Each structure stands twice: as structure tokens, then as C-alpha cells.
Amino acid sequence: EKSSSSFLNKLSKAIVGKSKVDDEVLDDLEEILIASDVGVDTTLKIVERIEKRVAQDKYFGTDELNKILREEITTLLIESEKGGNIDSVDSLPKPYVIMVVGVNGVGKTTTIGKLAAQFKKEGKSVVLGAGDTFRAAAIDQLQIWADRVGVTLIRQNMGSDPASVAYDTVQSAVKQNADVVIIDTAGRLHNKVNLMNELSKIKRVMQKIKPDLPNEVLLVLDGSTGQNAFEQAKQFTKATEVTALAITKLDGTAKGGVVIGISDQFQIPVKYIGVGEGIDDLQMFDKVEFVDSFFK
Amino acid sequence: MFNNLSDKLDKAFHVLKGHGSITEINVAETLKEVRRALLDADVNYKIAKDFTAKVKDEAIGQDVLTTLNPGQLMVKIVKDELAQLMGGEASGINLSGNPSIILMSGLQGSGKTTFSGKLALFLKNKKSKQPLLVACDVYRPAAINQLKVVGEQIGVEVYTEEDNKNPVEIAQNAIKYAKANGKNTVIIDTAGRLAVDEEMMNEISNIHKAIQPQETLFVVDSMTGQDAVNTAKAFNDILNFDGVILTKLDGDTRGGAALSIKSVVNKPIKFIGTGEKMEAIDIFYPERMAERILGMGDVISLVERA
Ligand SMILES: Nc1nc2c(ncn2[C@@H]2O[C@H](COP(=O)(O)OP(=O)(O)OP(=O)(O)O)[C@@H](O)[C@H]2O)c(=O)[nH]1
Ligand SMILES: Nc1nc2c(ncn2[C@@H]2O[C@H](COP(=O)(O)OP(=O)(O)OP(=O)(O)O)[C@@H](O)[C@H]2O)c(=O)[nH]1
Ligand SMILES: [Mg+2]
Ligand SMILES: [Mg+2]
Numbered sequence: 001e002k003s004s005s006s007f008l009n010k011l012s013k014a015i016v017g018k019s020k021v022d023d024e025v026l027d028d029l030e031e032i033l034i035a036s037d038v039g040v041d042t043t044l045k046i047v048e049r050i051e052k053r054v055a056q057d058k059y060f061g062t063d064e065l066n067k068i069l070r071e072e073i074t075t076l077l078i079e080s081e082k083g084g085n086i087d088s089v090d091s092l093p094k095p096y097v098i099m100v101v102g103v104n105g106v107g108k109t110t111t112i113g114k115l116a117a118q119f120k121k122e123g124k125s126v127v128l129g130a131g132d133t134f135r136a137a138a139i140d141q142l143q144i145w146a147d148r149v150g151v152t153l154i155r156q157n158m159g160s161d162p163a164s165v166a167y168d169t170v171q172s173a174v175k176q177n178a179d180v181v182i183i184d185t186a187g188r189l190h191n192k193v194n195l196m197n198e199l200s201k202i203k204r205v206m207q208k209i210k211p212d213l214p215n216e217v218l219l220v221l222d223g224s225t226g227q228n229a230f231e232q233a234k235q236f237t238k239a240t241e242v243t244a245l246a247i248t249k250l251d252g253t254a255k256g257g258v259v260i261g262i263s264d265q266f267q268i269p270v271k272y273i274g275v276g277e278g279i280d281d282l283q284m285f286d287k288v289e290f291v292d293s294f295f296k
Numbered sequence: 297m298f299n300n301l302s303d304k305l306d307k308a309f310h311v312l313k314g315h316g317s318i319t320e321i322n323v324a325e326t327l328k329e330v331r332r333a334l335l336d337a338d339v340n341y342k343i344a345k346d347f348t349a350k351v352k353d354e355a356i357g358q359d360v361l362t363t364l365n366p367g368q369l370m371v372k373i374v375k376d377e378l379a380q381l382m383g384g385e386a387s388g389i390n391l392s393g394n395p396s397i398i399l400m401s402g403l404q405g406s407g408k409t410t411f412s413g414k415l416a417l418f419l420k421n422k423k424s425k426q427p428l429l430v431a432c433d434v435y436r437p438a439a440i441n442q443l444k445v446v447g448e449q450i451g452v453e454v455y456t457e458e459d460n461k462n463p464v465e466i467a468q469n470a471i472k473y474a475k476a477n478g479k480n481t482v483i484i485d486t487a488g489r490l491a492v493d494e495e496m497m498n499e500i501s502n503i504h505k506a507i508q509p510q511e512t513l514f515v516v517d518s519m520t521g522q523d524a525v526n527t528a529k530a531f532n533d534i535l536n537f538d539g540v541i542l543t544k545l546d547g548d549t550r551g552g553a554a555l556s557i558k559s560v561v562n563k564p565i566k567f568i569g570t571g572e573k574m575e576a577i578d579i580f581y582p583e584r585m586a587e588r589i590l591g592m593g594d595v596i597s598l599v600e601r602a
Contacts, residue, residue: 031341034341036522103544104407104572135442136441137441140437141438141441189544189548190547191546225517226519226520227521249405254521
């Protein structure tokens with residue numbers, strides 16, 4: 001376990017009066033980043049940036065160094081635009097339709113429950129769609145969340161067409177003049193072509209109601225996932241044009257650093273983080289806090 | 297995505313064509329590529345470091361046969377070393393008790409409930425057992441229902457106590473029920489939990505102590521990154537589990553977590569999960585996993601079987 005201050009101390013000592021950061025210190029930095037799942041490519045990119053800054057600016061105090069380090073890392077993270085944030089929901093199209101996608105077991109359904117609770121708290125009316133008609137008791141699970149939050153769930157039988165469920169849900173929301181629609185989908189691995197095509201179909205069917213739907217495609221990534229998250233981002237983006245990311249399970253020891261590279265490469269903002277299984281355990285993503293957690 | 301390590305190593309070895317053996321100098325570049333491949337596969341960075349050091353010792357001084365190119369020789373050394381690390385003596389499931397008791401453990405969403413079903417079906421069909429599934433996840437919405445649906449799908453009875461919030465009691469009662477009803481294998485599904493959640497770790501420790509299972513299994517998502525070592529170690533410290541289950545290998549993850557976990561707890565990987573269906577279970581092949589981690593890809597055959 002390395003503490004933030006010990007690493008930063010080392011880093012600042014190493015570069016006082018030098019124009020180049022010690023290899024040993026850079027190795028330490030590399031280690032911290034790799035151990036946070038940042039990945040080799042992105043880590044090398046960050047280390048290079050730091051080296052450049054050091055060569056340019058010559059002298060730093062510890063505080064400044066601390067700042068630069070975080071700056072260089074956070075630069076790679078895309079700032080989430082205001083649109084679609086829970087607190088800016090008044091300016092959103094109505095109904096604002098969010099489709100939630102991701103591989104198996106990452107936390108889609110739970111995130112939907114938490115998200116619905118937050119919208120509800122803002123005084124918005126929410127309709128959920130039980131688009132996972134495949135996994136055992138998936139509909140029951142979402143029903144429990146809907147009841148807990150006190151919102152409507154549109155559901156069909158297990159095994160029915162998820163696109164049809166999504167269509168029903170949006171239609172019902174339009175009729176009710178609801179503010180927000182959140183569609184759950186079954187977990188699927190991104191290398192399964194048929195299942196990925198199914199997602200595209202769900203999207204297309206909703207567009208029959210309104211051509212710009214869904215307004216948001218939220219890709220949920222498990223914070224403990226390693227480099228495979230890259231491929232997930234790539235393939236889900238290909239199938240559904242992902243517009244935002246949620247990273248779950250950050251209440252554990254995993255750091256979720258892989259999203260830095262993902263955000264950088266695919267220009268998709270990270271919007272939410274999941275920090276527990278409870279209804280209130282969803283937060284807006286904060287770059288600085290996120291990066292700070294690597295050095296704790 | 298599965299860049300060919302062999303090609304890369306050939307390139308790294310380009311400079312030493314004509315040399316008769318692998319030397320310290322010409323091995324450095326290669327090891328860098330190997331380390332890179334391991335990190336890309338999510339092998340823990342410390343373990344990747346140790347592993348490359350070990351391979352170096354193994355490799356130095358080996359004769360490069362004129363018929364075999366040095367890149368391939370190096371790949372072979374790396375692969376064999378990796379397979380050996382992940383293998384060890386083949387180990388099935390201990391079914392000695394009557395009933396024999398199998399306890400599932402792991403993080404949230406790793407695949408415990410699904411695997412419980414798969415294992416029940418496997419033991420029923422392949423080992424002629426009469427399994428009983430037990431629903432001890434009293435937290436997750438619809439967890440009990442999920443296991444019931446799974447049990448129905450595979451024709452295996454599921455023991456539940458809908459109103460009981462005490463998983464220790466449920467597990468104990470289930471074992472009594474099994475004895476009274478001729479079930480010779482009890483598979484206990486538990487709630488997902490984080491290793492840092494003290495209360496929940498205590499809970500599974502209490503279940504474990506109360507029922508003394510023949511087999512405690514740690515179920516882990518094969519897409520897990522660097523954190524795999526921390527989690528595996530924490531669960532092992534508390535449960536001293538008997539084996540590891542690697543799920544979701546029908547994806548395209550390289551699955552380096554397998555190596556990390558094996559290195560840190562030295563417990564056998566017993567089964568893999570290769571799909572959402574109840575039949576998607578397979579025994580673990582160290583050699584295939586080694587190739588996969590190195591990006592040499594057993595991926596296609598895995599996907600086909602899924
Ligand atoms: N600790 C923790 N657990 C979480 C978090 N988000 C979800 N979970 C748990 O992760 C498990 C899986 O969550 P689900 O919401 O069912 O995941 P999913 O993506 O809908 O799963 P599938 O529909 O099966 O693909 C459950 O046990 C959740 O309680 C989180 O932020 N922290
Ligand atoms: N593709 C694939 N999906 C799997 C595999 N094993 C489990 N799943 C899926 O992963 C998701 C989570 O599986 P569960 O069995 O609910 O996981 P769990 O560990 O019981 O989850 P919690 O009880 O919430 O901790 C579900 O969507 C499963 O269908 C597998 O080997 N391959
Ligand atoms: Mg779900
Ligand atoms: Mg479960």
C-alpha cells in the first residue's frame with residue numbers, strides 16, 4: 001500500500017533541480033496507474049506527458065506537482081455535458097428516453113433503480129421498461145426496484161421481444177406525459193453478434209415513435225473490469241452509439257482506471273458512478289475525486 | 297485485438313538470428329513483450345514482473361535449434377511456464393460427504409447463481425447425483441426467485457425460506473431437509489459481497505463455519521482486472537476456499553485474472569462458465585488458458601462451444 005503523500009514526496013524529491021523525472025519515480029507512477037487498470041497504452045501516454053511538463057517547467061513544489069499529475073490524467077477524461085444530468089432535467093426533451101446497456105452482471109438493473117429514484121426525487125415522473133426478458137427473474141428484479149422507488153414498470157412476459165417492450169414503454173410514457181423513460185436490457189457479451197443486433201433493433205423500434213430516440217444510451221461498466229472494458233465500449237458504441245458511461249461497484253477496492261483510456265479514445269463522458277447496492281448509492285462522476293482515488 | 301505474440305517475439309528476435317543461444321541481452325526485448333502481453337491480459341503487474349523474471353531464468357542459455365526460430369522457442373517456454381503455473385494436479389469436486397455440501401462465494405454479479413444451476417445440472421446428469429439448490433441470498437431483489445427459475449429449468453429442487461433473513465439458519469435447515477429427503481448434494485448460493493464489506497464477510501464466514509462444506513468455491517468474472525488478487529486473497533483468508541470458478545469465458549477477455557488468482561492463493565481453477573445457458577459449463581484446461589492469456593487465442597473454439 002502506497003500512500004498518496006509518500007509517492008508525491010518521492011516524486012518531488014526526485015525532480016527538484018532536475019529537468020527530468022527519475023526512472024524510479026516514473027516506474028512508481030507507472031505501477032500505480034497499471035494497478036488501477038489504466039492499461040499500458042494510457043499509462044505510457046500519461047507518463048510521457050508528465051515527463052514533458054517536467055522538462056518544460058523545470059521546478060515544482062509538491063503541491064504544484066500534485067496538481068500537474070492530476071491535471072494530466074484528468075485531461076484524458078471527457079467532461080460530461082450538462083444535458084441529461086439529473087439536475088438539469090427540466091431542459092430535456094420529453095419524455096427523455098435512456099436505454100441502458102452492458103455485459104452480464106455489471107449492474108444495469110440496479111443502476112436503473114437508483115437512477116429512477118434520483119429523477120423521482122427531482123419531482124420527475126419516471127416509467128421503466130423491463131427489456132430484459134431473458135435472464136431468470138430479471139423482470140421480477142426490476143419490478144421490486146420500481147415498487148421500491150414508486151414508479152411505473154411496463155412489462156411483458158418472459159421471453160417476449162425486448163424491442164416490443166421498449167416500444168410499449170415509450171408509447172405509454174408519451175400517453176402519460178412522463179418526464180423520463182429508462183429501458184433495461186439483458187446483459188450480453190459484446191462479441192455475440194445476434195445479441196448486439198438485437199440492441200440495434202430495440203433502438204430502431206423506439207425511433208418509430210420519435211426519430212431521435214433514445215436520447216441517451218448509457219453503457220454500464222463494472223469498475224472491477226480490466227482491459228476488456230475497452231472492447232465493450234467499442235462494440236456497444238458500434239451497435240448503439242453509446243452517449244454516456246456509468247461505472248459501478250466503486251465501493252470496492254477496484255479503481256476503474258480503464259475508463260480513462262475509454263473516455264479518451266471514444267470521447268464518451270463518464271456520467272455516473274455506483275458506490276453500493278442501496279437506492280442512494282449513485283453519484284455524479286467527479287474527475288478529480290476519481291483520479292485521487294488512485295493515489296490513496 | 298489478439299495481436300500475435302509470436303510475431304512480436306519473432307521481431308524482437310530478429311537481431312539475434314545466427315546466435316546459438318538465448319542470452320541475457322537478447323532476451324530483454326522479448327521479456328518486455330511478454331510482460332506487455334500479460335498486462336494487456338490483466339495479469340496483476342507484480343505477478344507479471346515475477347513471471348517474466350522466472351521465464352528469463354528458464355530461457356537463458358537454452359540452445360536455439362536451427363529448425364525452430366527463436367521467437368517460437370521463447371513462446372513455447374513462456375506458454376509452458378504459464379500452463380504449469382495454472383495447472384498443478386487435476387482436481388475434481390469433492391463429493392465425499394453425505395450429503396456433500398458445496399458453498400458458493402464471490403463478488404456481486406460474478407455468476408454465482410447461474411453457476412450453482414450449472415453445477416447442479418452437471419452433477420445430476422454426469423454424476424447421477426440428487427442435488428438440492430439452496431437460496432441463501434436474502435438481499436438482492438428477486439435473488440430467491442432467480443434461483444427458483446433456474447431450478448425449474450433444470451429440474452432440480454430449490455430450498456427457500458422466503459421470510460427468513462438469516463442465511464446461516466437457512467443453510468443449516470436446508471442440510472437437514474436434504475438428509476430427510478434423499479438429496480446427496482447440497483449447493484448453497486450466497487449473496488454477492490465485496491471483500492471490504494466486513495459485515496458481509498463475517499456472514500459468509502459464519503455460514504462456512506456452521507455448515508463445514510466439503511467444497512467452497514470462489515466464483516470470479518474472467519473480465520476482472522488488477523483487483524482480482526485483492527479479492528481472491530481476502531476471500532481465501534476468510535474461507536480458505538477449495539477452488540475457483542472462472543465465468544463468462546465466452547467473451548473475448550484474455551482472462552489474466554486466472555493467473556493472478558492462481559499465483560496469489562494457489563488454489564485450482566475447477567470449472568469455467570462459457571455462456572448463460574445451464575449447459576455452458578466446462579472443466580478448466582490450463583494449456584488453453586495459457587494460450588488465451590498470451591493472445592494466441594483459444595477464443596474461437598470457446599465461442600463455438602458456447
Ligand atoms: N457493491 C456494489 N454492488 C453493485 C453495484 N451496482 C450493482 N451491484 C450489484 O451487482 C449485482 C448485479 O447487479 P444487476 O443490476 O443485477 O446487474 P445487471 O447488469 O442488470 O445484470 P444482468 O441483467 O444479469 O446482466 C447485484 O448483486 C447488485 O446488487 C455497486 O455500485 N456496488
Ligand atoms: N455470457 C455469460 N454470462 C454469464 C455466465 N455466467 C453468468 N452469466 C451472466 O452473468 C449475470 C450475473 O450472473 P448471476 O448468476 O446472477 O451472478 P451472481 O454472482 O449470482 O450475482 P449476485 O447474486 O448479484 O452477486 C447474469 O446475466 C448471468 O446470465 C457465463 O459463463 N457467460
Ligand atoms: Mg439486469
Ligand atoms: Mg446471485
